[in-house]
Amino acid sequence: MLMKPEYKIISDIINENSRVLDVGCDDGTLMEFLKLNKDVDIRGIEISKEKVQICVSKGLTVIEGNAELDLKQFPNKSFDYVVLGQTLQAFLNPEIVIKELLRVGKKAVVTIPNFAHWKVRLNLLLKGTMPVTKTLPNEWYNTPNLHMCTIKDFFKFSEKIDFKIFKSLALINENVSTINNSNLFTKNLFAELGIFLIEKSYEN
Amino acid sequence: MNNKENIKTIVVKKPLKLDCGQTINDFPLAYETYGSLNIKKDNAILVCHALTGDQFVTGLNPITKKDGWWSNVVGPNKSIDTNKYFVICINVIGGCMGSFGPSHINPKTKKIFGTDFPVITINDIVNAQINLLDHFGIKKLFSVVGGSMGGMQVLQFVSNFPEKTKTAVPIACTSSHSAQNIAFNELGRQAITADHNWSEGNYSSNNINPDKGLAVARMAAHITYLSKKGLQEKFGRKLQERDALKFGFDADFQIESYLRYQGSVFVDRFDANSYLYITRAMDYFDLGKQFDGNLSNAFKNSKTKFFVISFTSDWLYPTQENKDIVIALNAIGADVGFVEIKSDKGHDSFLLDVPDFLKTLKNFLDKSYFK
Numbered sequence: 001m002l003m004k005p006e007y008k009i010i011s012d013i014i015n016e017n018s019r020v021l022d023v024g025c026d027d028g029t030l031m032e033f034l035k036l037n038k039d040v041d042i043r044g045i046e047i048s049k050e051k052v053q054i055c056v057s058k059g060l061t062v063i064e065g066n067a068e069l070d071l072k073q074f075p076n077k078s079f080d081y082v083v084l085g086q087t088l089q090a091f092l093n094p095e096i097v098i099k100e101l102l103r104v105g106k107k108a109v110v111t112i113p114n115f116a117h118w119k120v121r122l123n124l125l126l127k128g129t130m131p132v133t134k135t136l137p138n139e140w141y142n143t144p145n146l147h148m149c150t151i152k153d154f155f156k157f158s159e160k161i162d163f164k165i166f167k168s169l170a171l172i173n174e175n176v177s178t179i180n181n182s183n184l185f186t187k188n189l190f191a192e193l194g195i196f197l198i199e200k201s202y203e204n
Numbered sequence: 205m206n207n208k209e210n211i212k213t214i215v216v217k218k219p220l221k222l223d224c225g226q227t228i229n230d231f232p233l234a235y236e237t238y239g240s241l242n243i244k245k246d247n248a249i250l251v252c253h254a255l256t257g258d259q260f261v262t263g264l265n266p267i268t269k270k271d272g273w274w275s276n277v278v279g280p281n282k283s284i285d286t287n288k289y290f291v292i293c294i295n296v297i298g299g300c301m302g303s304f305g306p307s308h309i310n311p312k313t314k315k316i317f318g319t320d321f322p323v324i325t326i327n328d329i330v331n332a333q334i335n336l337l338d339h340f341g342i343k344k345l346f347s348v349v350g351g352s353m354g355g356m357q358v359l360q361f362v363s364n365f366p367e368k369t370k371t372a373v374p375i376a377c378t379s380s381h382s383a384q385n386i387a388f389n390e391l392g393r394q395a396i397t398a399d400h401n402w403s404e405g406n407y408s409s410n411n412i413n414p415d416k417g418l419a420v421a422r423m424a425a426h427i428t429y430l431s432k433k434g435l436q437e438k439f440g441r442k443l444q445e446r447d448a449l450k451f452g453f454d455a456d457f458q459i460e461s462y463l464r465y466q467g468s469v470f471v472d473r474f475d476a477n478s479y480l481y482i483t484r485a486m487d488y489f490d491l492g493k494q495f496d497g498n499l500s501n502a503f504k505n506s507k508t509k510f511f512v513i514s515f516t517s518d519w520l521y522p523t524q525e526n527k528d529i530v531i532a533l534n535a536i537g538a539d540v541g542f543v544e545i546k547s548d549k550g551h552d553s554f555l556l557d558v559p560d561f562l563k564t565l566k567n568f569l570d571k572s573y574f575k
Binding site: 043052057061078 | 509511530531534535537539540541542543544545546560563564567568571572
């Protein structure tokens with residue numbers, strides 16, 4: 001229903017005619033967009049029954065399931081890309097989820113709401129309450145987010161659990177730009193969203 | 205059971221080798237159809253019925269004079285839309301609505317088969333059904349759909365005939381009958397065979413049916429089709445046409461009266477020996493075992509698009525058993541969707557007016573058809 005600004009960016013990352021799994025596919029908007037633009041063979045996994053039913057009404061192939069438990073049924077490298085949009089922070093164990101994404105997919109596209117955005121920082125600094133912003137609309141007591149992180153955290157995370165970041169993009173006011181080591185400080189301050197194309201570092 | 209002239213039948217000449225080793229030929233297959241087959245013959249849906257169902261899916265059943273068992277689902281503009289699709293349903297072999305079964309005459313002895321009828325399996329049922337598709341000249345079905353034992357047939361169908369259907373919808377079923385499932389079926393069979401009138405299966409020659417045994421079998425099974433919550437909400441401890449307990453063994457409670465009624469109407473339309481044979485076929489069903497314990501291999505030659513549906517309150521064929529089918533399909537990269545529908549109506553949900561189920565099934569079929 002709602003076209004999020006990062007959908008276009010995700011679509012640009014993904015090659016045509018590839019096999020894609022959208023983890024937490026919501027109402028299937030991104031799946032439809034990718035089918036239309038990239039002619040991909042796409043599947044979805046979604047935890048909400050209502051949203052699975054919406055996806056079915058759009059003719060999409062979706063299974064009801066929980067990414068933390070149900071990704072294990074997919075064989076190694078059974079997809080060219082696995083997409084995880086703004087949900088990494090909502091899992092009990094993000095480390096296991098990332099490892100599963102990189103096992104099931106040859107590559108993974110992960111997007112994260114950036115907790116280091118200046119408005120978030122300012123919000124906490126001045127108000128002294130948990131930040132509520134456009135990308136983080138929930139209060140502390142009803143947020144699904146268990147493990148908020150920043151763009152900088154995600155880079156550190158890549159070193160810790162050893163995956164390669166091929167592409168890292170920042171979304172700032174609906175404009176996209178590349179993140180690198182020299183501009184990390186400013187991107188981490190101004191980006192609402194980080195978008196990463198990642199791959200396993202080595203075969204194990 | 206009269207009005208048998210309302211039953212459409214083909215006689216299958218081709219020999220069919222059964223899993224038990226016997227071969228049958230020149231056997232009748234009773235069926236019914238709804239809607240019309242288009243010129244391209246690509247709009248046919250095979251509906252597979254459950255244990256006590258029959259080929260009269262929707263509208264008025266000409267034999268029982270009651271609504272067809274899937275009237276909520278099949279019909280004009282319904283989930284399986286007979287304005288669009290040509291629906292075929294075939295009475296399973298071993299059944300009692302015209303297809304070859306234990307109430308038929310054994311050509312060798314000129315007597316009713318009874319328990320001399322060969323034990324049949326879901327595999328045999330499906331292998332018999334394919335003859336009707338040939339009869340209609342249908343090379344490929346649009347879909348094969350069924351709930352409960354009907355779902356088992358759906359799975360076996362795709363496994364046996366991977367090229368014969370574009371889509372498949374197994375609903376509230378399993379790929380392997382569990383110990384609990386077998387236990388309940390055995391309880392039903394014991395109730396029938398313990399009835400003195402059963403007479404080792406030769407009751408037709410005595411003209412007295414084992415109605416009590418068959419009714420108890422139905423009552424026990426009926427409980428397994430409902431959920432505890434559903435029963436509690438519908439009946440609770442409400443009394444049946446009385447203000448106080450009678451301190452006897454009449455039906456004091458509404459639930460007792462309801463079950464007795466379910467048992468009594470069932471014996472009018474169902475054959476006790478068929479009940480034995482069909483429950484046996486279900487118990488023998490273990491699709492993974494047919495493929496050395498690897499269920500994925502049952503589907504490895506198929507490009508069929510699957511949609512698996514389960515219900516939250518179904519404890520007879522619980523979600524996990526349906527999910528095991530999904531897992532086996534995903535393991536080979538098959539095209540499979542899955543949803544668990546929220547319902548308090550237990551296993552019977554697939555037969556009842558459960559809006560989310562009806563809507564989802566319709567959406568899956570209609571979206572898959574126009575692609």
